[in-house]
Amino acid sequence: MSDINAQKKKSSMQKSDRDIHERWRLLKDSIAGYGVILGGLSVIVAVVLIFFYLLYVVFPLFLPASADSTSQYAVPEATQGKTVLLDMEEQNKVAVRFTDTGQVIFFDVATGKTLLNQKVAIPDGVQITSFSQASPVSENTVVYGLSNGQVIIVKHQYKISYVNDARVITPELFYPSGEQALILDDTGAALEKIAVATGDNATTIVAKTANSTQGLGKIRLTHFEKETSLFSEENKLTRSDAVLDMPAAGIEAILIDRNKTSLFLVGSDGRLSVFDISDKTNPLLKQHQNVVESGQKITRVAFLNGDLSLMIGESNGLVSQWSMVRNKLNRSALQKIRSFKVSDKAVVAIQTEQRRKGFVTIDADGVMGIYSSTAERELVKKSVGETLPVAAALSPRANALLVQLDNGKINLWNVKNEHPEVSLASIWQEVWYESYPKPDYIWQSSSASSDFEPKFSLTPLVFGTLKAAFYSMLVAMPLALMGAIYTAYFMAPRMRQYVKPTIELMGALPTVILGFLAGLWLAPFVEEHLAGLFFLIMTVPLGVMIFAYAWQYLPRSLYEKIPEGWDAAFLIPVILFSGWLAFALAPSLELLLFHGSMREWFKAELGIGYDQRNALIVGIAMGFAVIPTMFSIAEDAIFSVPKHLTVGSLALGATTWQTMTKVVLLTASPGIFSAVMIGLGRAVGETMIVLMATGNTPVMDLSIFQGLRTLAANIAVEMPESEVDSTHYRVLFLAALVLFTFTFVFNTLAEVIRQRLREKYSSL
Incomplete structure (x- = not known):
């Protein structure tokens, strides 16, 4: 009987062990099943999160630009002359107004309060007959042409200091060539039009002189170069002069590129003449052609950043971009690469960005437009006021715009335009870049030059990916x-x-x-x-x-x-x-x-x-x-x-x-x-x-x-070099999103x- 009970007890214990083992096996199977489900869901969640993170970084590339008026105030020191130039420093704190009487007024950008009022050292009894801003614009240099054939070069600069941990910007005037006026025309003829290019211890000035008792007006080129001696601290100033073999009558605008190798003369009849001035004593005519349609006039001309292209505004509201392009004979020639229909009215102002290939236009009705030349698209279009514009200034960072109206008011506009170079067309289609002979697919995101035109075409990268895989x-x-x-x-x-x-x-x-x-x-x-x-x-x-x-x-x-x-x-x-x-x-x-x-x-x-x-x-x-x-x-x-x-x-x-x-x-x-x-x-x-x-x-x-x-290779190479949140950075994330x-x-x-x-x- 005891044996039977022992066997029953043993059998019961074995059954209990089997039940425990079975329950433990089912528990492990259940844990493994939930683990597999959790792992699978984790993979799905990770993939979705990666996608949305890439989308989050890329999305700002396609946000629209905006411009909003933030303040309006009276023109500072309005009684001291008409405005010939408005400009701003980089921090958008201090602006400057140059007048036709030689007065320079520095004022607060936000309020219009005058900070400094200073007069340029114009000789007594001499009138200002012409004025121009130097190229490059970032040098903050201007030139005055005088009625006695002399010029004065002035530079406005800004010193930054800190007082009680607060940044203080102090404006001042500086005379790169001295306060004494330089003689450009020894006959004393007035300088009706003028242009200047500075930098690298050299200055090139081109001026159109007025008709005088000694003859008709001329186009004069004068080049000053400062030579520093190795054995003394004295600087020697050398000068070369030339007169262009071209009639001065009808010349409405003069431009010199920043390299001082090309001169552009704009005529009232819509003709543009291009001179090679590499040899300052022997300017050579390279090209002479009409750049506007018959019956139209050139109303404004400005260099695009880098001075490789001219933005030409016309009386019919068209702005065209002309760039030096090498032809089949391997010779550079000015060629129209694109145009923008900005208005039905005449273009009265063109302001180009100092760090990108964008520009701002204002027409005769006071309608402002912001454009990107590379992406070839209109970003913003708004009316800047009820009256006609007199002058405009775009900040160096292109995030603020000052517009002076003929009612004696200045409007301050806040501009948000972070990634103008990117559009679906610039990413996937052929783009005609500056100095290129034709539209092409190009990826070249950076350069040693600050005026470089970024080329963000993903097409060659996708092509390379498929080619390598094939x-x-x-x-x-x-x-x-x-x-x-x-x-x-x-x-x-x-x-x-x-x-x-x-x-x-x-x-x-x-x-x-x-x-x-x-x-x-x-x-x-x-x-x-x-x-x-x-x-x-x-x-x-x-x-x-x-x-x-x-x-x-x-x-x-x-x-x-x-x-x-x-x-x-x-x-x-x-x-x-x-x-x-x-x-x-x-x-x-x-x-x-x-x-x-x-x-x-x-x-x-x-x-x-x-x-x-x-x-x-x-x-x-x-x-x-x-x-x-x-x-x-x-x-x-x-x-x-x-x-x-x-x-x-x-x-x-x-x-x-x-x-x-x-x-x-x-x-x-x-x-x-x-x-x-x-x-x-x-x-x-x-x-x-x-x-x-x-x-x-x-x-x-x-x-x-x-x-x-x-x-993949492009992302690996360029991501460490890209600035966080820059256009380049976000385009690389766009490449990752495409992949x-x-x-x-x-x-x-x-x-x-x-x-x-x-x-x-x-x-x-």
Whole structure:
């Protein structure tokens, strides 16, 4: 009886242990299930958060610009003359008003309160007959032309100090050439029009003199250059003079570029004359043409930032951009590259930005427009007042605008225009940039020059990404898929145990090492043995086919000694010999067929250039990196095809090859397709190999011998150099968003196709 009770108790304990074990197993299964769900949801949330973060950074690029009037006040010291120039310093705290009487009034930008009232040192009994702002505008230099043929150059500058941790801006006048007036015309003729360019210890002045008793007016060019002695502190001022061989009558505006090499004379009849003044003693006429339509007049002319383009306003409200462009004869000529219809009224003011390629226009009705020349779009259009404008000043940072009206008031406008260079057209379409012969797709985000025109076209980067992926897949797909088919289906199991892990081990190589080897070893090797590489493509298949043909004549006794599935091992010496033969015969064949150099023959006969780091190098190096992933996934898919399908096919009389093509490949097609898509995704997102092996040049050229730049490589190179929240910074995030969206959409479509393949062939 006790034994029975003991057995019952033992059985009860075992049942209890099984129940506990079962409950513990169910709990672990439940935890694992929730863990899988949580992990999957975390991945989805992470992907969504990445997308929205990229969108958050990119979104400000497409926010509209705005301009709002913040204050209005009476013109400071209005009784001291008419305004000939309004200007502002960088902090938008102090503005200056130059008058036609030589008075200079500095005043507070926000309130109009006068801070300093100073008169320019005009000689007694002499009148101001002309006035101009120097180029570049950022130098804050102006020039006065006088009635006695003299000039005075004045610079307004601002000293910054701190008092009780508060910034104090103190304005002052400075005379770069001294307070004593410079004699420009020794006959004493009045200077009716004047222009000046300063910088680099040199000053160039061009003036139109009035008619005098000694003859008609002239266009005079005077150049002053300061030379510093190495052995003394004395500065020597040298001067050169020239008179342009052109009548002065009808000249309404004179402009000199900041390099002091080009002179532009604007006539009242709409004609523009361009002189080369590199030699200050011998100005040469380069171009003379009409820049407006018949019946129209030029109302305003201004340099765009950098002085490479002229913005010409017309009486019909059209503003056109003319830039120096090299023609087919490799000569620079002024050419209209775009135009803006800003109004139906005459353009009375054009203010260009000092740091970007934007400008502001005001028409005769007082309507203000803000434009971006690069993006070729209108950003803001508003009325600045009920009366006509007299003068306008755009701040150096282009975030404030002063407009003086003829009712004696000055309006202060706050401008928000952070990213004017970016539009859908400037990102994806051809843009005609300054000094370029035609519209083109260009990515060039930065330069050493402060007046550089950023070029943010993503098209060459997308093109480079697709080009790199295409050539790498061209190399990887045949090798990876054919190798996977043979390894999984034809190769002996023991040989497969060595081959598959070896190829998969290739995937562990860091891409930076592959890029390093591709850039420093493979690229020079291919450049030196280009012909051998092309002959290799022919000799290896030919050698394999010859060996395969000879294989069938192998003695049966010898053939039977070779284990089944080990045939491929005998191809290794054949491939090595064929490769050696290609490189050994290459010099002789290259001399015979390509006159000694295949690269030079391509260039001379086909016009195809050769860059050492090109798409061919990327195809080989990145193909090598993609092969292990594609091979492993495809091989597993083929090897996992159920045996009863292959056995049944063979039993019905199909050959091994027919079974492979009609049964195995169709059944494994979802896995093979996944391998291709994963390999393509790896190629599209690859960074280090394309960065080190392509030359990183954003050019659009289908040639396999030209370099490229991909989206991923561009982000890796330029992100550390970009200023946070700048246009460049946000455009790089836009590139990342494009890459993210491309891979997401492409992978989604790939998954849909894969599922349809699985449904279609699951019944086999």
